[in-house]
Structures are given as structure tokens and as C-alpha cells.
Amino acid sequence: MSRRFAISDTCFVIDWSYYRRRECLVELFDVVLVPEQVLSEVEDERSISWISLQLARGSMQLFTPSPSDLREAERLILEVASRPYMRRIDVPEAVCLVVARRIGAVVLTENRGALLAARLLRELRGVAVWRALEVIRESLMRGLIEARSREEVRRAFLEYEVDTSHVFPRRDLEEAVEAVVRCLSERR
Amino acid sequence: MSEERSAVSEVVRAFWREEEEFRRIRRERADWDFIGRQPPRVRAALEYYVETGDLYVASRIAGVTVGEMNELRKRARIPNVA
Numbered sequence: 001m002s003r004r005f006a007i008s009d010t011c012f013v014i015d016w017s018y019y020r021r022r023e024c025l026v027e028l029f030d031v032v033l034v035p036e037q038v039l040s041e042v043e044d045e046r047s048i049s050w051i052s053l054q055l056a057r058g059s060m061q062l063f064t065p066s067p068s069d070l071r072e073a074e075r076l077i078l079e080v081a082s083r084p085y086m087r088r089i090d091v092p093e094a095v096c097l098v099v100a101r102r103i104g105a106v107v108l109t110e111n112r113g114a115l116l117a118a119r120l121l122r123e124l125r126g127v128a129v130w131r132a133l134e135v136i137r138e139s140l141m142r143g144l145i146e147a148r149s150r151e152e153v154r155r156a157f158l159e160y161e162v163d164t165s166h167v168f169p170r171r172d173l174e175e176a177v178e179a180v181v182r183c184l185s186e187r188r
Numbered sequence: 189m190s191e192e193r194s195a196v197s198e199v200v201r202a203f204w205r206e207e208e209e210f211r212r213i214r215r216e217r218a219d220w221d222f223i224g225r226q227p228p229r230v231r232a233a234l235e236y237y238v239e240t241g242d243l244y245v246a247s248r249i250a251g252v253t254v255g256e257m258n259e260l261r262k263r264a265r266i267p268n269v270a
Contacts, residue, residue, distance in 0.1 A: 112203070169270075
């Protein structure tokens with residue numbers, strides 16, 4: 001069985017490290033790649049100490065993008081910028097997208113430009129982009145976060161909002177809660 | 189082909205509708221007194237974040253790391269809506 005990789009951008013990992021159930025991320029994936037450019041942007045003690053611990057355990061791995069990854073990221077940035085109806089992307093998320101496409105990893109980001117690019121660009125078809133919402137949903141479905149009732153499922157999402165000053169779009173949240181509840185009831 | 193184009197248009201329309209909604213949430217919840225008391229670069233960066241939700245570019249405007257910008261975002265009570 002192939003190993004399950006994710007690659008994280010800065011805005012995701014900084015907030016994620018404040019979540020009280022943050023350990024589920026490194027149980028969900030075999031390795032979470034952290035690009036060097038991402039690590040250098042992390043400042044606060046809580047985030048950097050958690051990331052360092054995961055790097056030491058091998059749950060996360062420092063990733064240095066190759067010159068060709070960086071060239072490809074630059075091309076992707078310009079490709080997105082050439083389409084006025086799209087939301088601009090920048091180097092961190094562009095690197096994550098091109099590396100994820102190359103190695104079959106899941107991109108972890110809260111960047112909406114990256115989400116839209118993955119939905120619209122033919123060249124990114126098949127690249128999965130997950131926000132914290134999708135990570136929590138998957139963790140609940142796989143039992144990495146325990147929940148027995150709809151209220152407990154909802155609480156897992158709301159705790160993230162409290163811990164990280166985050167707001168999930170209400171419709172996305174309701175759909176995620178519904179999907180988890182359905183999955184849990186099918187399992188019983 | 190036209191079906192595909194129409195599906196793309198709908199995705200794009202929904203995306204920009206959401207952008208407007210998320211911008212409204214950030215504007216409403218932001219602590220504008222805190223933002224107003226910041227030095228010019230940080231104030232401009234926080235205002236940019238309220239408008240776009242883009243932490244990376246905001247951090248470049250403020251001249252700080254993304255991590256520091258995220259702390260400023262929290263102190264200004266601006267939610268990350270995503």
C-alpha cells in the first residue's frame with residue numbers, strides 16, 4: 001500500500017497547531033511535508049514546538065522544493081493571474097499545488113485561491129485540496145476524533161473555531177456534519 | 189463544451205459570492221479601534237486582510253512573518269473565514 005502524503009502551507013499549519021485535537025492530522029497521513037519556506041514563516045512557540053516535535057517523530061518532513069518545482073510554481077502563478085475571474089495565488093500555495101500534483105499528495109491550505117485553482121484548472125485536475133474542515137471531517141469519519149452523536153460531531157468543528165479564531169462557512173459546516181453523522185450511522 | 193463552460197461560470201459566481209460574504213464577516217467582527225491604533229504598515233496589512241483574507245500578502249505588507257501576521261489578525265479579532 002502506498003504511503004499517504006500531505007503537503008501543508010503556512011496559514012494551515014500555524015492555525016492547526018492551536019487545535020486541541022491537532023494530533024489527528026499526523027494519524028490521518030503517513031507524512032506531512034512542510035516546505036522550507038513554510039517553516040521559516042512560523043514564529044510562535046506553540047506552533048514551532050509542535051512542528052519540531054512532529055519533524056523529530058518523522059510524522060512531518062522538511063521539504064525543499066527543487067528548482068524545477070519553483071519554476072513550475074511561478075508558471076502556475078502566472079497562469080492563474082492571466083485569468084481575471086480567478087483569485088490570485090502566491091508562491092507558498094503554488095509550490096504546494098505543483099508538488100502535490102507530482103507526488104499525489106493532499107494540499108493542506110486555507111487559501112481560497114488555491115481551492116479555486118484546483119477546481120477550475122485542467123492541469124490540477126485530481127489534486128485534492130483540504131482545509132481544516134476537510135481534515136476534521138475525515139478524522140471524524142475514520143474515528144481519529146471520537147464522536148457518538150451529532151452534538152459531539154459539531155463540537156469537534158466548533159472547538160477548532162474557538163481554538164484558532166476561525167469561522168467555517170455555515171453551509172460547508174452543515175454539509176460536513178451531515179456527512180459525518182451519515183457515515184457514523186452506517187457504521188453502527 | 190458549453191455545459192462545461194456554464195458549470196465553470198457557476199463555480200466562479202458562487203466563489204465570488206462567498207468572497208463578499210466572508211469579507212462582510214471579517215469587517216463586522218474586526219476590532220477597528222485596535223486596527224486604528226497600529227503603525228501604518230500594520231494597519232494597512234490588517235485592512236488588506238479584512239478585504240481579502242490573504243494572510244501571506246498581508247504579512248508582506250506589514251513586513252513580518254506569516255506567523256506574526258496571524259497573531260496580529262487574532263489580536264484584531266479578525267476571523268479566518270474558510
